[in-house]
Structures are given as structure tokens and as C-alpha cells.
Amino acid sequence: MNLLDIRNLSIELISENKNILAVDKVSLIMKEGEVRGLVGESGSGKSLLAQAIVGVLNDKWKVHADRFHWRGVDLLRLSIAERKALISRDIAMIFQEPMACLDPTTTIKNQLAEAIDTSSLTGFFWQKQRQRNEAAIKLLHKVGIKKHNACLNSYPHQLTDALCQRVMIAIALARRPILLIADEPTAAMENTNQGQIFRLLASLNQLKNMSILLISHDLENITHWTHKITVMYSGQFVEAGTTEQIFKNPLHPYTKALVDSSPSANIELPAKSRLMALPGTIPILQHLPIGCRLGPRCPRAQQACVQAPTITSFHDHKVSCHYPLIPTKAKRKAIKEVC
Amino acid sequence: MLIFTLRRLSLFIFTMLVLTLLSFSLSFLFPGDSIINISGAINATPAQLIEIEKHYHTESNIFWQYITYLHNIVNGELGISMASQSDIATEVLNLLPATIELSLVALFIAMFVGIPLGFIAAIKHNKTTDNIIVSVSMLGYSIPVFWLGILAILTFSINLGWLPSAGQISLLFEIELITGIQFIDILLSDSPYKWQAFSDATAHIILPACVIAVAPATIFIRLARTSMIEVLETSYIRAANAKGLTFRQMIFRHAIRNALIQIIRHVGLQFANLVTIAMVTEVIFSWPGIGRWLIESIYQRDYTAIQSGLLVLSCFIFIVHILTDFIYAALNPLARGNKYGS
Known part of the structure; x- marks a missing residue:
């Protein structure tokens, strides 16, 4: 069964004269236990999509979708309160700039403790308080913070960015989520810290079978850690497939350009070119x-590109392009099915 | 925290030095003889005048005169009033507590009404509630205080007869002066009519305190509204929302504290404004405070009293300012720690 099944999700920015379609009919399917990368340039609507899934967008944005299923439950049929309860139980999210996402005036201890589910505690309130503290310490150990007392009693500005992100992950883990959405978790972080955070996420995925939606603008950086990748451009769906398919055999001109632009793909390139x-x-x-929306920049654009393309699927490798880059061999085998 | 306290203390001392410099220079800038301006002895005989000049070291240079002036202030010698020839220090000690009482009560009314209203407006941003609160605050801010005071007396004291219109307490009650703050004195006294006196004093303070509180309250409404709107847009509120907290938990645990931090900083600044309003209101409600005394001194060209009154009032405002700084530091961990390069 699919964990998350979103079909044609659109997000509109409500403005005075005309609503702007920031995310245009994006579909996303996640299976249990997979790590999916969501890749796109900044401004391509990845973060919006993630925030729409968790439901933390403010009133300026309007979201609608044709299908929004979470583990077989149709979320569109639920009331807002029920949806929020279900989502906050099962989906957790960590953001970029972890330091800004922690309340600057509250200690880590309080912020961590309030994320712990009250129903998991037993006894009177003083016993609960102790259990809460113990649970908080356990969570910090889980994310690899050994000096738990020093960390618990500090304020966010006293910790480093990487530590803050670990605390954010600990807060996210407090409710034992099934899906963790990581919105550029390592943006503006040192390389060693980036590795630590990614390793932590990978181990959580392997040990706890937690699904992860990893959002990044850097295709190359996340390929080590993802099973599948979805590419977005300017709020539109571009391509989705396994990491290998996307990297070895990109079907969309945009994905091709994205892969080609990474330094490792250009290793034979002479210096300073x-x-x-x-x-x-x-x-x-x-x-x-x-x-x-890629039309004006696309090297393969033709007249048909003024119409939005439909999604075509080649062996579970989905692409939204009128003129995909199909290798001749695959072309013959391709079963074109319109979704 | 110790360093923070020392820092504030040194700031206090230096600001007070600058203030004394100002009030010292006033005795030269006011018309008339500077020695009479500074001492207030207008009816002194030539022999007494020589005595006073010796006391103020007028024969030595201006720096020593200033040092003597400081020395006198520290010893509580502020000279005598030109108008009444009574000792200014005792008058100030009698009058200042009434002003402190009135302005602090007004400040608390303004804060307890203004800040929650501002928060409500921010939470209901761009809805009817918000619009009503903002327009009422605009209206309250634009009403001049002397007119509002007279209007309040006309409505509540004369037409409706609910509240007394003048004074601090009814003359029937004899309350011994111990601390100077009326409410504390009433509670300390052993009069059999203690509680009647208490309720009478409360009835007397309501009207002037509310009139003073109107303008600052509207400022607090707007401050609270903007800072709350700002806080509600931040990432940590979004993260708290994603964490699964309810809206109520989010507001009470995270938003209010962060919004208060930004408001507290302005409370100290607004307090100076509030004291100015309190001075005018004291005249209208015949409140026996230092503001009314100062305004009367200005009418009577009582230069000695003006100098000392300014000094004492600004000292009071500054102390409140420093107190709000401490509250700010208590709320905001970022302000507490050692900052490098500051």
C-alpha cells in the first residue's frame, strides 16, 4: 500500500488581482520505508509542497488536490481538526535553518518535552514530569547527542547549527512518525555536519523503517541517500524515478541539464572551462x-510545449514532457500509458 | 547577570551626572542671580547671602561649584523654594510618592488592557475584531488628555456621580504618612476605618489613572499587535505548529513570551510619555503629586523648584527604565549572556 498518495496537488498564492499558481498539479507517491528525494532549484515549490502536506501554510495560500491519501485514508474527506490530528501523529517535519525553528526564549528541555506524546506517560503529574525528562534524554541519545544535560539546559542560540538540527530531528522523532519530511536539513551547514545529519537520517530509515522525504536543491548531494527522486521545476512536476534511472538515464531535458551541471558529471572537462x-x-x-514552464529555457522546446504536457510513464519512470529523451532501444519497448 | 547589572548601574550613574550638569547649568541660564536661583534664598540679607555664597563655593571656579552642587544633592540639600521658602527636599519627598503611585497604577492599567487587546487583534489579523481594535486605539490616541480628563469628570463625577473628581483621598480619613505611598500607608495604619479609607482611595485613583492610561494603552495595543504579527510569521511558530501543538499551546507557550520581549523594551520609553501625561492629569484632578507642584512652580517662576523637580522626575523615569531592562533580560536569554564585541 502506498504511504502517501498525492495526485494533482496545486497551491495558489492569493493576491489582490489574480491568484498565482505557485505549484501546478504535482503528484507524489511514497511507499513505506523509502527515502525519496525531492529536487529542484530554489523557488521551484518544493518547500511549499512539503508545508502543504504537513498543513502549516498560512492563509495566503490555497491548496487543492484531486487525491490526498495517507495510508489509505482519504484526508480530503476528513475535517481540518481530524486531518491535523492524524498528520501531526504520523508525519514530522524538520526545516532549514534549524536555529530559527527553535523558540529562542525557551530551553531545549521544554521544547523537547512538549513534543512528547502525553498519552505515552502514566501516573501522577510529578511522575509524568520525570518520565518526560527521561524520554527527552532518550531522544537526544537517539540522535547522537551524548552530553544530554548540557544540551537540555541550553537555549538554541548557545548550540551550533548541526546540534540544533539534531534537536529538531529529536523533536520530530518524539511522536514516532512514519514519515519524516526533511526540508533542506543541511542548508548552510559545514560539510562534515552535513554528512552526520544525512547518516543519522539514513540510520533512522534503516533501523526504524521510517520513510523520509528529503528536499534539496542539490541533486548530487542527496543521491547517496535516496532510493527514489522526484524532480520539480518552477512548481511543475518534471520527472520521477529511482535514483539510478534519474542519474543514468534522465528522460526530461531539465533533469539532463541538472545532472550535467554537476561537477562530477563534468570530470573530464578541462580546467576553467x-x-x-x-x-x-x-x-x-x-x-x-x-x-x-521550462519552455523558454528548454533546448528541445517546440510548438507543442505551450500546452502543459501530461505525465508519461516508462517502467515506473515518470516524466512530464512532450519530447522526452528516450534512448532508441527503450523507445521501442516503451509502453506509453497516459495517467 | 552580575556584569549586566554593573553595566546598567554605570549607565545610571553617568546619565545622572549628565542630568545634574543640565540642572546645574539651568541656574545660570535662568534670569536672575545664579546663586539665588540655585539656593532659592530670595529674601536673604547681605550677611546671609555671603554665608550662602560660601556654602556654594561661588568664589572658586565653576568645576568646584559643580562638585559642591553634586555634594549638596547627595546630602539631600536641594535648596529652598523661591515661592514658599520651604525646604524643597521635604516637599519632593512628600509629593513624589503620590506621583509614583498614580503613574505606576496607570502603567499597569495600560499594560493589562493594551497588551492583551493587541494580541487579540494580531491573532484575528485582518478580521473585524482587528479592525475595531485598531480604530478604537487610533481614536484613543488622538484625544487630548486635558479634554479627556475634563470630560471624564463631567460624566463620571458630575452627571453620574460614581467617582470623586479631585484629590487623593477624602479629607475625613486621617492617614499617617509612613512610606508616602497611600495604599501601603492605609494598610499599615491601625485606624478602625482602614478598609473604608482603602476603598475611598481606590475610588479616587480610578478616574485619573484611567485617563492617564488611555494614550499609553493605545500605543501598547499597536506595539503588541505588530510584534505578535511578526512572531506568528516566524519559523519557530511554524515548526511548533508542525510539531503538533494546538493553537492555544502555541500562543501561550511560545508566541506570547516572544512578543512580550519586544514590547517590554518600549515600556521604558513610553513611561516618560506617561509621566508627562500624568503631570497634566494631576493638575486636572488636583492630585497632590510632584507634577502639579512642578507646573505650579513654573507658573510662579520658582527656578529652584523647577531645577530640582526636573532632576527628581527624570531620575524616577530612569529608574523605571532600568527596571524594564531587567525584566527584558529576565525574559530574553539572548540579552543575558556575555556578548562579544559589545
Whole structure:
């Protein structure tokens, strides 16, 4: 059974004269125990999508979807309160800039303790208080913080970024979530710290069978850790498949450009020559192109691209393009099914 | 925390030095003889005048005169009033507590009404509740205090007859002056009519305190509203939301404390404004405070009293300012620790 099944999720920014479609009909399917990467440039709507799943977008945004299933439960049929209860029980999220995501005036202890589920505690309130503290210490051990007392009694500004992110992960783990959404967990972090955080996430995935949705703008950085990858561009779905498919055999011109632009793909390139890159920049929200939003930058764009392409599936490798880069051999075998 | 305290203390001392410098220079800037301005002895005989000049070291240079002036202030010698020829220090000691009482009560009313209203407005941002609160606060801010005071007397004292219009307490009650703060004195006294006196004093303070509180309360409404809106947009509130906290928990555990931090900083600043309003209100309600005394001194060209009154009032405002700094530090861990490079 699919853990998370989202079909055609759109997010609109409500503005005075015209609503802006920031995320345009994106579909996302996650299976139990998988690590899925969600990749795109900054401004491609990855974070919006994640926040829409958790339901923490504010009133300025309007979300609608054709299907939104969580472990077989249709969330669209539930009331807002029921949906929030279900999601906060099963899905946890960690954000970029962990230090800004912790309340600066409250100790780590209190912030960690309030995330612990009250129903897991027994006895009178003083016993509960002790259990709460013990649970908090256990959580810190789980994320690899050994000096738990020093950490519990400090304020967020006294810890490093990586420690704050560990605390955020500990807070996320407090409710034993089934899915962890990590929104650029290592942005603006040292390389060694990045490795630590990713290793921690990978071990959580392996030991606790926790599914992880890893959001990043850096395709190369997360390929070690993900099983599957979804690529987005400017709020539109681009391509989804296993990490290998995406890397070895990208079908969409954008994914191809993304892979080609990474330094490791250009290892034979002579020193000081330009990296492969698409011309132009990602369009701003006020001036989105019609049809396929990559159109103006796409090297393979043709007349048909002014219509939004439908999603085509080649052996579970989904792509949303009129002219995908199909290798000739695969082309013959391809079973074109329109979703 | 010790370093923080020492820092505030040194700031206090230096600011007071600058203030004394100002009030010292006033005795030269006011018309008339500077020695009479500073001592207040207008009816002194030539022999007494020589005595006073010796006391104030007028023959030595200006620096020594200033040091003598400081020495006198520390010893509590503020000179005598030009108008009444009574000792200013004792008058100030009698009058200042009444002003402290009135302005602090007004400050608490303003805070307890203004800040929660501002929070409610922020939570209901862009809804009807918000619009009503903001427009009422705009209205309250634009009403001049002397007019509001007279209007309040007209409505509540004369037309409705609910509350007394003038004074601090009814003349029937004899309360011994111990601390100077009326409410504490009433509680300390052993009069059989203690509680009647207490309720009478309460009835007397309500109207002036509310009139003073109107303008600061509207400022607190707007401060609280903007800081709460700001806090509700931050990532840690979003993270707390994602953590599964209910809206109520989020507001009470995280949002209010962070919003208060930003407001507390402004309370000290607004207090100076509040004392100015309190001075005008004291005149309207014949409140026996230092503000009314100071305004009367200005009418009577009582330069000695003006100098000392300014000094004492600004000292009081500054002490409140430092107290709010301490509350700020208690609420905000970022302000407490040692900062490098500051």
C-alpha cells in the first residue's frame, strides 16, 4: 500500500488581482520505508509542497488536490481538526535553518518535552514530569547527542547549527512518525555536519523503517541517500524515478541539464572551462510561462510545449514532457500509458 | 547577570551626572542671580547671602561649584523654594510618592488592557475584531488628555456621580504618612476605618489613572499587535505548529513570551510619555503629586523648584527604565549572556 498518495496537488498564492499558481498539479507517491528525494532549484515549490502536506501554510495560500491519501485514508474527506490530528501523529517535519525553528526564549528541555506524546506517560503529574525528562534524554541519545544535560539546559542560540538540527530531528522523532519530511536539513551547514545529519537520517530509515522525504536543491548531494527522486521545476512536476534511472538515464531535458551541471558529471572537462548549464533563470512567480514552464529555457522546446504536457510513464519512470529523451532501444519497448 | 547589572548601574550613574550638569547649568541660564536661583534664598540679607555664597563655593571656579552642587544633592540639600521658602527636599519627598503611585497604577492599567487587546487583534489579523481594535486605539490616541480628563469628570463625577473628581483621598480619613505611598500607608495604619479609607482611595485613583492610561494603552495595543504579527510569521511558530501543538499551546507557550520581549523594551520609553501625561492629569484632578507642584512652580517662576523637580522626575523615569531592562533580560536569554564585541 502506498504511504502517501498525492495526485494533482496545486497551491495558489492569493493576491489582490489574480491568484498565482505557485505549484501546478504535482503528484507524489511514497511507499513505506523509502527515502525519496525531492529536487529542484530554489523557488521551484518544493518547500511549499512539503508545508502543504504537513498543513502549516498560512492563509495566503490555497491548496487543492484531486487525491490526498495517507495510508489509505482519504484526508480530503476528513475535517481540518481530524486531518491535523492524524498528520501531526504520523508525519514530522524538520526545516532549514534549524536555529530559527527553535523558540529562542525557551530551553531545549521544554521544547523537547512538549513534543512528547502525553498519552505515552502514566501516573501522577510529578511522575509524568520525570518520565518526560527521561524520554527527552532518550531522544537526544537517539540522535547522537551524548552530553544530554548540557544540551537540555541550553537555549538554541548557545548550540551550533548541526546540534540544533539534531534537536529538531529529536523533536520530530518524539511522536514516532512514519514519515519524516526533511526540508533542506543541511542548508548552510559545514560539510562534515552535513554528512552526520544525512547518516543519522539514513540510520533512522534503516533501523526504524521510517520513510523520509528529503528536499534539496542539490541533486548530487542527496543521491547517496535516496532510493527514489522526484524532480520539480518552477512548481511543475518534471520527472520521477529511482535514483539510478534519474542519474543514468534522465528522460526530461531539465533533469539532463541538472545532472550535467554537476561537477562530477563534468570530470573530464578541462580546467576553467564553463560547466554545462541551461540559459536563463527560473521564472519569477509574477511572470510564469504558459504550458510547460521550462519552455523558454528548454533546448528541445517546440510548438507543442505551450500546452502543459501530461505525465508519461516508462517502467515506473515518470516524466512530464512532450519530447522526452528516450534512448532508441527503450523507445521501442516503451509502453506509453497516459495517467 | 552580575556584569549586566554593573553595566546598567554605570549607565545610571553617568546619565545622572549628565542630568545634574543640565540642572546645574539651568541656574545660570535662568534670569536672575545664579546663586539665588540655585539656593532659592530670595529674601536673604547681605550677611546671609555671603554665608550662602560660601556654602556654594561661588568664589572658586565653576568645576568646584559643580562638585559642591553634586555634594549638596547627595546630602539631600536641594535648596529652598523661591515661592514658599520651604525646604524643597521635604516637599519632593512628600509629593513624589503620590506621583509614583498614580503613574505606576496607570502603567499597569495600560499594560493589562493594551497588551492583551493587541494580541487579540494580531491573532484575528485582518478580521473585524482587528479592525475595531485598531480604530478604537487610533481614536484613543488622538484625544487630548486635558479634554479627556475634563470630560471624564463631567460624566463620571458630575452627571453620574460614581467617582470623586479631585484629590487623593477624602479629607475625613486621617492617614499617617509612613512610606508616602497611600495604599501601603492605609494598610499599615491601625485606624478602625482602614478598609473604608482603602476603598475611598481606590475610588479616587480610578478616574485619573484611567485617563492617564488611555494614550499609553493605545500605543501598547499597536506595539503588541505588530510584534505578535511578526512572531506568528516566524519559523519557530511554524515548526511548533508542525510539531503538533494546538493553537492555544502555541500562543501561550511560545508566541506570547516572544512578543512580550519586544514590547517590554518600549515600556521604558513610553513611561516618560506617561509621566508627562500624568503631570497634566494631576493638575486636572488636583492630585497632590510632584507634577502639579512642578507646573505650579513654573507658573510662579520658582527656578529652584523647577531645577530640582526636573532632576527628581527624570531620575524616577530612569529608574523605571532600568527596571524594564531587567525584566527584558529576565525574559530574553539572548540579552543575558556575555556578548562579544559589545
